[in-house]
Amino acid sequence: MKDFQQPTEQGYYGQFGGAYIPEMLHANVEELRQQYLTIMHEPSFIKDFELLLKDYVGRPTPLFLAERLSKQYNTTIYLKREDLCHTGAHKINNTIGQILLAERLGKTRIIAETGAGQHGVATATVCALKGLECIVYMGEKDIERQAPNVARMKMLGAKVIPATSGSKTLKDATNEAIRDWINHPHNTHYIIGSVVGPHPYPDLVAKFQSVISKEIKLQLKEKTGHELPTHIIACVGGGSNAAGAFYHFLNAPEVKIIAVEAAGHGVNSGMSAATSQLGKPGILHGSKSLLMQTDDGQVVEPHSISAGLDYPGIGPLHANLFETGRATFLSATDEEALNAAFHVSKMEGIIPALETAHAFAALDQLSFQQSDIVVICLSGRGDKDLGTYMQVMK
Amino acid sequence: MIHMSRIQNIFNQKKQNVLNVYFTAGYPQLTDTLPVMKSLALSGVDLIEIGMPYSDPLADGPVIQDSSSKALLNGMSIQALFKQLEGFRKDHDLANVGVVLMGYMNPVLQYGFEKFCTDAASVGVDGLIIPDLPEYEFEEVYGSIIKKHGLDFIFLVTPETTEERVHKLDALSTGFLYAVSSSATTGGDKDFTAVETYLQKLQQMDLNNPVLVGFGIKDKTTFHSACKHANGAIIGSAFIQSLSSMNNISTEIKDFVNKIIG
Structure with missing residues (x-):
C-alpha cells in the first residue's frame, strides 16, 4: 500500500519536498532533521506534549x-x-509541540511568520508560557487587516515585525523569518506555522497536527x-x-x-x-x-x-x-x-x-x-x- | 594535459587579491548588463558574478532584493539575460574575464535545468552559483548535467559548516569555494576579527579550490583583510548601492574598483 504520510529520509513525498536551502541554514535545519524524531519519541516529550494539549489547549x-x-x-x-x-484555532497544536522541541534543543529565542495572525498568536502564547523571547514576522498588509491578532501578540509579549518586501503578506513574512534564522544561527528556533518549508518541517508540523x-x-x-x-x-x-x-x-x-x-x-x-x-x-x-x-x-x-x-x-x-x-x-x-x-x-x-x-x-x-x-x-x-x-x- | 577552465586559469595566474564583483542583471536599467560588465572588466576586476533576479531571494539582504525587484520590473529574465550575453566573448574587453551566474533554483528549473546549462555554456559563462541547490540534489541529479556542459559549480561554506562538510563541498566544487564571512544574509556589517579566525581555519584545511570571501566586503580595508587569508573576495551589496546612484557608469565603476584595489 502506498504511504501518503511518511516522507523519505530526504523529505520527499513523491516528487515534492526536500530541503532547498542555502548553506547558511544548513546547520540549523540539519540539527533539527537529526533530532526531531528522537526527541518526539522520548517518553518525557510525549508526556509533556499530551499534558499541555489536555490542560492548556483543552x-x-x-x-x-x-x-x-x-x-x-x-x-x-x-x-x-x-x-x-x-x-x-488548531495552530496551537503545532506551537506546543515545537516549543517543547525548541526547549530540548536548548534554544532561547523563538521566531515565527504569520498570515492571519493565528499562528503568531499561538506562538506568542507558548513563548509566554515558557518565558522565551518571541519575534513574529507579519506582512504589512496583514498587520492592517488583522489588527486584533496583532494586539493579542503584543499583549502576550511578542515583538511583531512588519514584512515590507514583495507582496507584504504571508510569503514575505516567511522570507523575513528565514532571513532572521540565517542571521541568528545559534540560539534561535524557527516555529513554522504550516506544513511547508524545508524538510523536516512539513513532516514535524503534520505529526504535531x-x-x-x-x-x-x-x-x-x-x-x-x-x-x-x-x-x-x-x-x-x-x-x-x-x-x-x-x-x-x-x-x-x-x-x-x-x-x-x-x-x-x-x-x-x-x-x-x-x-x-x-x-x-x-x-x-x-x-x-x-x-x-x-x-x-x-x-x-x-x-x-x-x-x-x-x-x-x-x-x-x-x-x-x-x-x-x-x-x-x-x-x-x-x-x-x-x-x-x-x-x-x-x-x-x-x-x-x-x-x-x-x-x-x-x-x-x-x-x-x-x-x-x-x-x-x-x-x-x-x-x-x-x-x-x-x-x-x- | 588536464583541461583547465577559464576560472581555474585565472586563479593559476593570480593567487592573491582576486576581485569578484557581483551585480544584478538588468539593473539599474534593463540594458545596463553589458555596459556594467565591460566597465568592471576594464577596471581590472578578475571575475564578474551576474545575479539573475528572483522574487524571493532568501539568502540576500535588502539591497540585493531591492535591485532584484527593480530588475524584474525592468523586464529581466533568464531568457532576456542570455539574449544580452550572446556574443559577449567577441568583445575584446570581455574575452578573458571570469563570468559566473548566481541565482536561485526556481527560475532555473522553470527555464529547464539542462537547457539553462546548455545556453549558459554557449554564451560563454564559466560557472554557476545556486545557493539553494543543496549538495544532495547536486550529487543525485544536477551535478552531472552541470559537468557535462563544462561549467564550474561553486558551493558556499559558512562559519557554521563543519570541517568534514567543508571538505565535502570543496570536493564537489570546481572553480573556487565561496566562503560566506558569517552566517548572515548579504549586505550586513561583519565583525572582521571573528572572520579572520574563520578564514585562517579554512586556510589550514588544505582545500582543492581557491577560496573567495563574500558577505560584508565593502571597501579597501575589508577587501584586504579578507584577502590576507584567502585568494580574494567578492563585493556585492556595496557595489549595488553605489551603482544605484551612478550617473556615468563607465567612469564611476572605475573609481569604485580603484578605491578597492588601488
Whole structure:
C-alpha cells in the first residue's frame, strides 16, 4: 500500500519536498532533521506534549454533530471543533509541540511568520508560557487587516515585525523569518506555522497536527461505531489543519479526502490563491511543491480575502495528494466563503474563521449519500474576522 | 594535459587579491548588463558574478532584493539575460574575464535545468552559483548535467559548516569555494576579527579550490583583510548601492574598483 504520510529520509513525498536551502541554514535545519524524531519519541516529550494539549489547549476538542447542516444536505455532518482550542484555532497544536522541541534543543529565542495572525498568536502564547523571547514576522498588509491578532501578540509579549518586501503578506513574512534564522544561527528556533518549508518541517508540523485525526477516529468510533468517515473536508492554505485532519485517514483509500483552496475572485480571475489549479512544480521557502509562478519562475502574488489562505504554495504532502489523485481539490471564492460563514453562523451557532468558511463552502459542490459520514475540520473561530464580516453586514 | 577552465586559469595566474564583483542583471536599467560588465572588466576586476533576479531571494539582504525587484520590473529574465550575453566573448574587453551566474533554483528549473546549462555554456559563462541547490540534489541529479556542459559549480561554506562538510563541498566544487564571512544574509556589517579566525581555519584545511570571501566586503580595508587569508573576495551589496546612484557608469565603476584595489 502506498504511504501518503511518511516522507523519505530526504523529505520527499513523491516528487515534492526536500530541503532547498542555502548553506547558511544548513546547520540549523540539519540539527533539527537529526533530532526531531528522537526527541518526539522520548517518553518525557510525549508526556509533556499530551499534558499541555489536555490542560492548556483543552483537548480533546469535541466532534460535534451538526444536525441542521446534516438535515440540509441530507447526510450526517460532524464538525471537528478546533475553534475551541485555546487561542481559537488548531495552530496551537503545532506551537506546543515545537516549543517543547525548541526547549530540548536548548534554544532561547523563538521566531515565527504569520498570515492571519493565528499562528503568531499561538506562538506568542507558548513563548509566554515558557518565558522565551518571541519575534513574529507579519506582512504589512496583514498587520492592517488583522489588527486584533496583532494586539493579542503584543499583549502576550511578542515583538511583531512588519514584512515590507514583495507582496507584504504571508510569503514575505516567511522570507523575513528565514532571513532572521540565517542571521541568528545559534540560539534561535524557527516555529513554522504550516506544513511547508524545508524538510523536516512539513513532516514535524503534520505529526504535531495529526492529533486532530487521531481524535476524530476515536470520537467517530464512539459515536457511530466506525472509526472512518466517508468524507473529510478541510481548507488548505499551506495546509496544516488539513494535514492534521487527513493524516490518519491518508492510507485508508475508502475515505474521500477533500481539500478546499481559496479561489479569491475566481480561479481564473488573476486574483486567486488556488495553488493546485494554478501552480506548477517549483521551489519556495526551501521545498519543492506546487507553486503559483510566472513562466519565468517568479513567484506570483496570490489573492484571498482570508489572510491565512493567501499563500502561493501548498505543503509538499498536499502537492503529492493532488498529483496522485489521493485527495480531491476544490476551491471556494471570497464570496462563497463569506456566504458560508454567515450560513454556518445562523445554522449552527458557530461563527467560523474566514479560512474555515472555505471548507464549508465546498459542501455545495459535493453530493452526499444519506448514509455518508462527513467530517469538516472547523479549524478556527471567526472573532478575528469580525471586521470583514461587519463590512458585509453594512 | 588536464583541461583547465577559464576560472581555474585565472586563479593559476593570480593567487592573491582576486576581485569578484557581483551585480544584478538588468539593473539599474534593463540594458545596463553589458555596459556594467565591460566597465568592471576594464577596471581590472578578475571575475564578474551576474545575479539573475528572483522574487524571493532568501539568502540576500535588502539591497540585493531591492535591485532584484527593480530588475524584474525592468523586464529581466533568464531568457532576456542570455539574449544580452550572446556574443559577449567577441568583445575584446570581455574575452578573458571570469563570468559566473548566481541565482536561485526556481527560475532555473522553470527555464529547464539542462537547457539553462546548455545556453549558459554557449554564451560563454564559466560557472554557476545556486545557493539553494543543496549538495544532495547536486550529487543525485544536477551535478552531472552541470559537468557535462563544462561549467564550474561553486558551493558556499559558512562559519557554521563543519570541517568534514567543508571538505565535502570543496570536493564537489570546481572553480573556487565561496566562503560566506558569517552566517548572515548579504549586505550586513561583519565583525572582521571573528572572520579572520574563520578564514585562517579554512586556510589550514588544505582545500582543492581557491577560496573567495563574500558577505560584508565593502571597501579597501575589508577587501584586504579578507584577502590576507584567502585568494580574494567578492563585493556585492556595496557595489549595488553605489551603482544605484551612478550617473556615468563607465567612469564611476572605475573609481569604485580603484578605491578597492588601488
